[in-house]
Amino acid sequence: DSILYLKTNSNILIKSFSFKTTKGSFVENHLFEGDWDLKFNIKTPALLFDSMTINISKQPFVFKGGFHFGTQQTFDLDITTKQIKLDFAKTLLTKKIAKSVGLADVGAPLDVHTVIKGSLVGGADPYIKAAFETKKAALKTPVMSFDSASFNGYYLNEVVVGSERTDENSKVVVQDLDAKYMGLPIHSDDILIINLTHPHISADLQSKFSLYGLDEFLQTDAFTLSNGEGLLDLMYEGPIQNITRENASIKGLITLKNGTLTLSGSNAALTNCATKIKIDNSDIYLDTLTCSIAGHPITIQARAKNVVALVGDNPNGVELDLKVSAPIININQLSSVVSSKFPVKKKKTKKHSGGLSKTIQRMEHLLSNGKMSIQVNASKIKYKDFEANNLKAYMTVDDVSWNLKKTSLVHGKGNISVSATVRETRHNIYTLNSDIEMNNVEADRVWREFDNFGMSTPTYKNLKGLMSLKSNVSLNMKPNGEFDMNTLTGKANFSIKNGALINFEPLVNIKTFLFKNRDMTDVRFAEIKDDINFQKGLITINRMEINSSVLSLYVEGTHSKKETDISIQVPLSNLKNRDKDYKPENTGTGKSGGMSVFIRAKTDETGKIKIKYDPFKRFRKSDKKEPEKNKKS
Template identity: 25%
Template sequence: MPKWLKISLKVVGVVILLFVLLIVGATMYISFNKAKVLKMVNEQLDKSVDGTLVIGDMKPNFFKGLPHVSLTLQNVLVRDKQFERHKHTLLNAKSFNISLNTLALFKGTIDINHIAINNADIDLYTDSTGYSNTAVFKKDNKKVKDNPSESSSPTQLQNFSFNDVTFTVDNQKDYKLFKFAINDLKGNMVYPDSGWHANFHLDVMAKSMAFNTLKGSFIKNKRLTGNFSTGYNEDKGDITVKVTPLNIGDNPFDINAAFHTKTPNTDFSINLVADKILWKSASNLVAANIQKSLNMFSLDKPIDVTAAINGSFGGGGDPLLYITAKVKDNKLSTPGAVIENCSFNGVFTNRYAKNKELSDANSVIKLTNFKGTYNHLPFTIDTGSVVNLDKPIATGNFRSSFPAADLNWFLEDDVAKFSGGTADINLRYRADVVDYEINKPFINGSINLKNTDLYYLPRGLKLKNTSFSLNFVKDDLILKNIRLQSGRSVVTMEGRVNNFMNVYYDAPEKILLTWQIHSPALYLNEFMGFLAERKGAPAAKKRGNSGSFVNQFGTVLERGRAEMHMQVNKVYYKNFLATDAHADLLTTENGVIIQNVGVKHAGGSLKMNGKVMQGDKLNRFALNTIVSHVNMPEFFRAFNNFGLKDFTAENLKGFLSAKTNITGSITDAGNMVPNSIKGNLDLSMRDAALLNFQPLQGVGKFVFPFRDLKNIQIPVLDAHFIVNGDMITIKPMEISSSVLNVDVEGVYGLNRGTNIALDVPLRNPKDDFKITDPEERKKKRFKGIVVHVRAHEEDGKMKIGWNKNHKDTSK
């Protein structure tokens, strides 16, 4: 072995021996001078304590903490002078390990460079008056740089550790409560001229992190683990913290924080970054009041989140929050809606208005570059926001362009089906989020459909090549550029609903849609679906905001009223043709009120007022009509002979004027219900003829077997009838014709019950029209023999006989 190596080994051995002897000596010194050393430790610690410091016992730990001497202090208590009043012990440690500088110990001084606290409670308490038990600590003496080992110098820790320690900051005055169960905290410190720097590992359970106990705790019952790098700048009074990452629960965060100790309430700022975190996991980290609002929404996939938290440990207000999120190709669930393929940039802050306090009511969620799909409808929101999380209100600009057929997903096959064409939506909206059925929303903008085919399901109405524009202006709805085509009918319309947004949900029956309608040709049979009862119609009760938007839209269409002012060039209905038609119609929840109807028909004109009331399969109507100088065959043929079988258009010739006041029923297909008509009918015929009218022909065979009654010319005829189902009461009626004169009175039964009295002069009135004096013609009318005949039904057959009950009133 080389000589130099032998010498080196001997030196090392001597050093080790001396070191062991030094440690053994220090340990023996402490053991034999326990009271003295305990007093020295107490005195050193007591330099920073203004209150009670109690150390129950002290034991040296041989070789632990080498090269320093390690002591275990047991049952350590630190209490301020006001303990008996508030009962909060600042420190209660079952085991308090310290490491002492060995050389300083032999000089008679205590230099503590390591502290390990185990099984302890640390409770920093502030009462409602602002008094804190941290008053137990005296203000730090300024470090004497020239002689750092001097006993008057404050202790400088180099290493520290905490195990099984509960750390609490309870501020009753400012409603703050921070409580952590420290499982493990280990670190070391260095002391540059500017202050100190520490690196440590932390493993704690956050029991409470309430900046405002009235509103709940952040990261409550979450485990926090991470490696921290911290520093303190003595001149600025700033503590900086950096950890990459800090695991909060199962989520890693990059954190940078700063605590400004020289501000009155120790202001702080914390910045967090999480690249991938689930929405629910993020909401579980905030206070209950914020969590409640955030949990109204959810996202299926992880999102990128950053958070800036600024506040102070004094004052009772919330910290300032500024949270950002980046969402891409996600699924967003909101109250009442699910948004697919969702992407946006989001910002949350609880300072929407700078001049108001930080609170839920002053909070806002801002969304930019929002894209998504709702029920297969793609849309964008360039800028949107949800303001006031106490009563959330959503605002934004909603835009969407898509094939009109995509509306079928949205309408859920409940209101209408679309095929072909395009839809374009551009809306500025303001809507209630919690009452997500849009409680009195504010909407401005337009909805446009072009060149689409529409099947309106509740009425079985099919429209093709349809276009319309809905414009929301303040509270009103304006409908423009509407083109509807059903079969051969083409209709153009303009409409308006005043105060639409205020009554849409709460009172749909108060909605009044005013229409101006024009059509070159209208085929009424193509719109007979509106006579039928709505398929699956909602119950006629106040729905409020209880149903979906689609159901409510259907309710509005059915229960809302429409006031229609129509101008139609030609109107067709089966055999009926009218020109220059105009009408004012008012639809109600269960019918139509008809006003000021006027048409030209059969060479004359018709005017009508009345109503049609919908029922179960049958629809009741009540009409007042005025018919002026219409061609009778055309008129009767157009109205299907008004349900009459024996008196039809084929029996008539000439011109008719009439007044009616009738009620009746009509089927969903638009056919008159047989025997349903009741009311009064006043007729006035001019230049008329009665052709092949069987009842008179029967009388003619009995009374005038040699006269031809197939063509009876009637220059003037005025008559009054009372219709009651299948029974028509004929008021006394004088028929003066070219073939015979007849006075008729009685009841004509369409099916049975006919009983008609006829007074027929036997003279031939063929030349009576030559008499110009009306009085003379009237006197001559019943000259000669008069036959009194009765036509009545007997055993289901029509019988003609003498009227034995006739009373002669001519005398």
């Protein structure tokens, strides 16, 4: 018979077991115990074994295979063990392979099936494939950590068949992963890690989740998610460390529906949110987010650039492009939704572990320090009492300012265009610098909608006509959009055509002195135009001509919230009554007006405007007093 049967019960302490001594030893300093049931084929010759159970340092292993000593000079080992702990398994490997396996830490025992094949005469490293499986394990990786992770997979040291078996030619494959991260369910069909010297990972992740679960997952201080549900399908390919847009690829799709997003700083809520978010390498596309703000529907499309910075070491912020459209936009509500900075309010929740904690911190930092571009289209816009139609706007937002670059809207039969910058100059104090142009808007409506521009007179009840205006002004405002008119500085020129001054107190009170039989309650004029200066809330009206259906006069003076001081020049040519066919035409403010009566409208100590004669033109003298002093000096 050519078969010899060898059976023995013995304990063997392995001091070193190497296929290639330069690569280190397997099972170093481990005790082998058990019944050795061996067969030796004399003809081949070969030492064979089948289903032989040997304990290695008390951990049972089942061995199959053999050593072939003939012309083949090879060996093959098939080794199976159940419920082995990863930390113990690493002590059975060479130090280099143990380091590669140590990329992940598994908190529950694994079932492992290993195949090792190679040459008995040295040379190349042996072929190694180790399949593993575990259930309900804590899994820690350099990127993120999972709870209740169930998966299977394998380690292989020959990715390219026929090439040298090295760490660079090795891979780890994880399959059928089902786990949870911070309550968020995660599934992956395949996770592949190649080149264990410089690990490169390819991973697909899917999740079906509630938005509350996603909120726990993100743990961002910027907003809170509630209600609704979502689906995630994500593919990442790139390194585990030193991630950049050049060496990494992220692709995916996130679907959300029936969600509610509440901003932490203002508690402003976006409700009934539904969207599809496409992730394409370093960009994110928001494919039509529909939601409601304070009951008004709104549609948002977006593109976020440089999102790889969220997982890499790119110092630049995320660039976010938004397109917003809605039937109606209420800026009072929208201003609480879009802010230049994310709030500092902190959530008292569990901390992230693994590399994802850095990702979430980067997300908040890069968003708050990134740049936002917003295009807005709305059928109607509201701001306090102001209403207009066909809004088209373009603005940019960064961590320190808002820049409104192009804005146009239709106001009644006229139109308005605005460019502006808003910058936080002190805590909760914002400075607005603006250029505004109005063409043929209804004067009384504009005055009413802007609360009479902070003036006690004239009010919207006193004005009629079509107004055109160009202004360059700055003033301070609060976070709620309330203006501080005491900080108003700049200049404006305006024109009101085909208008009227109705029950305008300074004109009506002229009857106390002049033209007692004339009706001053409805004074029609062809055009009123002037240049106005603003200085810290003080409004200076330069010499302005009013040529009306009742009389001609010239007005100049100052006005503020607390005080009015206006000089009215009434030429004596007004003594002649004007008939119904008279067409008012301005002669120009450069004209002296001829012989005139001067009247002064000035606020008294009670805050009421009093009209009195100014025979010595005290207003003009006080206005020119300082230059005269300088002349004498």
